[in-house]
Amino acid sequence: MALPLKYHWRNLFVRKATTVLTILVIAAVIGVFTWVTGFNSALKSSLAVASDDRKILVLKRGSTSETNSAIPVDEYAKLNQLTEMARDPNSNEPLLSPEMMTQLSRPRIRDEGKTWGNIAMRGVTDAAFKVHSNVKLISGRQFSTGAQELIVGATTARQFSGLNIGDELQLGYSGNREYTIVGTFSASGGPMESEVWGYLPSLLNSYNRTMYSSAALRIKDGVDPERVLKEIEGPAIQMSAWTEPAYWKAQTENIGKYLVVTSILVTAMALAAIFSIANTMFSMVAGRTREVAMLRTIGFSQTAILAGFVIEAVFLSVIGGILGCIGCMAWLAEMGNTKDMFGASSFTSLAFDIHLTAWTVGTALAAVVIVGVVGALVPAMRASRVAVISALREP
Amino acid sequence: MPESEIELRDVRKVYYKDRIDIPVLEGLNLSVPAGEFAVLMGPSGSGKSTLLHLIGGLDSPTSGSIRVADSNLEQMNERELTAWRSRNVGFIFQMYHLVPVLTAAQNVELPLLLFRMPSSERRKRVATALGVVGLGDRMDHRPNQLSGGQEQRVAIARAIVTDPRMILADEPTGDLDAKTSEEILNLLNTLNTEFGKTILMVTHDPRAASHGQRLLHLDKGVLERDERTPARAPAAVS
Numbered sequence A: 001m002a003l004p005l006k007y008h009w010r011n012l013f014v015r016k017a018t019t020v021l022t023i024l025v026i027a028a029v030i031g032v033f034t035w036v037t038g039f040n041s042a043l044k045s046s047l048a049v050a051s052d053d054r055k056i057l058v059l060k061r062g063s064t065s066e067t068n069s070a071i072p073v074d075e076y077a078k079l080n081q082l083t084e085m086a087r088d089p090n091s092n093e094p095l096l097s098p099e100m101m102t103q104l105s106r107p108r109i110r111d112e113g114k115t116w117g118n119i120a121m122r123g124v125t126d127a128a129f130k131v132h133s134n135v136k137l138i139s140g141r142q143f144s145t146g147a148q149e150l151i152v153g154a155t156t157a158r159q160f161s162g163l164n165i166g167d168e169l170q171l172g173y174s175g176n177r178e179y180t181i182v183g184t185f186s187a188s189g190g191p192m193e194s195e196v197w198g199y200l201p202s203l204l205n206s207y208n209r210t211m212y213s214s215a216a217l218r219i220k221d222g223v224d225p226e227r228v229l230k231e232i233e234g235p236a237i238q239m240s241a242w243t244e245p246a247y248w249k250a251q252t253e254n255i256g257k258y259l260v261v262t263s264i265l266v267t268a269m270a271l272a273a274i275f276s277i278a279n280t281m282f283s284m285v286a287g288r289t290r291e292v293a294m295l296r297t298i299g300f301s302q303t304a305i306l307a308g309f310v311i312e313a314v315f316l317s318v319i320g321g322i323l324g325c326i327g328c329m330a331w332l333a334e335m336g337n338t339k340d341m342f343g344a345s346s347f348t349s350l351a352f353d354i355h356l357t358a359w360t361v362g363t364a365l366a367a368v369v370i371v372g373v374v375g376a377l378v379p380a381m382r383a384s385r386v387a388v389i390s391a392l393r394e395p
Numbered sequence B: 001m002p003e004s005e006i007e008l009r010d011v012r013k014v015y016y017k018d019r020i021d022i023p024v025l026e027g028l029n030l031s032v033p034a035g036e037f038a039v040l041m042g043p044s045g046s047g048k049s050t051l052l053h054l055i056g057g058l059d060s061p062t063s064g065s066i067r068v069a070d071s072n073l074e075q076m077n078e079r080e081l082t083a084w085r086s087r088n089v090g091f092i093f094q095m096y097h098l099v100p101v102l103t104a105a106q107n108v109e110l111p112l113l114l115f116r117m118p119s120s121e122r123r124k125r126v127a128t129a130l131g132v133v134g135l136g137d138r139m140d141h142r143p144n145q146l147s148g149g150q151e152q153r154v155a156i157a158r159a160i161v162t163d164p165r166m167i168l169a170d171e172p173t174g175d176l177d178a179k180t181s182e183e184i185l186n187l188l189n190t191l192n193t194e195f196g197k198t199i200l201m202v203t204h205d206p207r208a209a210s211h212g213q214r215l216l217h218l219d220k221g222v223l224e225r226d227e228r229t230p231a232r233a234p235a236a237v238s
Helices: A005-012 A016-049 A073-081 A126-131 A154-159 A200-206 A225-233 A244-251 A253-287 A289-298 A302-335 A358-384 A388-393 B048-055 B078-088 B104-114 B119-132 B148-160 B178-193
Strands: A055-060 A096-107 A116-124 A136-140 A149-153 A168-171 A177-186 A195-199 A214-218 A239-243 A338-342 A349-353 B004-017 B020-033 B037-041 B063-068 B089-092 B166-170 B198-202 B214-219 B222-228
Touching: A005 A302, A016 A244, A016 A253, A016 A302, A016 A358, A055 A225, A055 A244, A073 A096, A073 A214, A096 A126, A096 A200, A116 A126, A116 A200, A126 A214, A149 A154, A154 A177, A195 A200, A225 A239, A239 A244, A244 A253, A253 A289, A253 A302, A253 A358, A289 A302, A289 A358, A289 A388, A289 B078, A289 B089, A289 B104, A302 A358, B004 B048, B004 B198, B020 B048, B020 B198, B020 B222, B037 B048, B037 B178, B048 B063, B048 B166, B048 B198, B078 B089, B089 B148, B104 B119, B104 B148, B119 B148, B148 B178, B166 B178, B178 B198
Parallel strands: A116 A195, A149 A177, B037 B198, B037 B214, B089 B166, B166 B198
Antiparallel strands: A055 A214, A055 A239, A096 A116, A096 A214, A136 A177, A149 A195, A168 A177, A338 A349, B004 B020, B004 B063, B214 B222
């Protein structure tokens, strides 16, 4: 039969300082854990959106990102010979989008403009909206053909200042071309939502460019993408190509490394939390050996004693866990829930919206219960094996 | 003649420490009838507490047999002994051993949590036990809000709340002043005479010992004297 919960609950607050310190350690660990889990899940869901393997991204041979790729217009034209390209059912035009990539720099909202971030700016034509079919205008209007107008990805608009509809930006090679923001678009939370788009010929002109950065195309259903990639990379076209998921996986490689480092850090912190709980529980056991001996004497089993100390540790860790989750929510509310990271070689921001879902919080609380149980196990076993007679004789 | 509540036959207890055998009890034979208030006396190290622990099922003999409350303790394992203690024995300690974070009533309730019992029944029994020890008005006090004598009364209430057949008391007045000691001893007398509890009490104090009906003098692990005190008769066992 178990000891009453109020007995365990009240015992937590006998050594207030130790208990509070342990709770704070756990809260810190779980706060970071929740953030990392939320970020990880945001990254995964963002990349899940960019998982269309019917979409092929083409760069200059040897380039690894759009920012260091340049495709002359005549070479770009070679892509038209690809027979496996999907076509627009109405116009019968191939779903092939020439694109130009550059950057613009804007102050971050979260630190009130103290730091600036680079944003990928893509010059596109109407074809882009057919190839990147998940890109949808959500407010304002589409940029006009020939105009110096921009539409902004929703995540980027939330993260950087001066990107609202009606705002004007000085862009171009000499910074003297005035562009107006006329709309906001979504890309179902995918990486393109971190970008700003404008009319391709206008941007080429503003930046004195004659070459495209990349091309995006859509292949027919049922066609093996690997075959198309080989064709593009082959002697007739001689360019580099990736399916969309492979491209974004490579682009977010350093974010993956960041997550690995953060996960190692969180694991180390979790170990520290386990030791902190173990230390607290050892001191609780040491201070209550006579009490444990009395409980054993009057008939409580070793299992009841062991379970009791584990329950106390779980109480401690769950309180810490809840505080950690609340702390993480408060952090996201205060600092903004959008995190931007550099892509691998583009030096532009990829932004992710971090949301604490029930799954994230549930994972954090499950982790904290495991931390509590593991931390309590050895001290609880020691308590359950207290030498009753000698403990009763202790002064 | 009432039947024996405690029956020891050739009980030896040897502790093994630093590769040396330390005999504590040497072939002890003892019979305590139900309803008797027996007092164990003797110098320090004579084996009094060891004998009490053996009878309470907290320790096992090196050899010999111990039959208490119709059970052969030397044949029971740790789990069985734990369950047996909860049903048959109420323990009273010199240092009370109350749980500081629980109220008097919650302390007394602890042994009842080992039984399947509705909470209303538990509350009733706790109130009765605290009433018997005269602390019906201190139910919600924590141990640190009680005097030493009151704490020991709560410990006695905890010992009797399950209505055990016997009470084992290890120096129950060792930490109390003379007046409070007298009150506690009178309470034990009441439990013996009015409630028929078999009591075995270890004490160094001759005045405390005079409250029992029988004095058992242990020395160097041997029962040296076994005598009756003239004043009191054994309780009638229901």
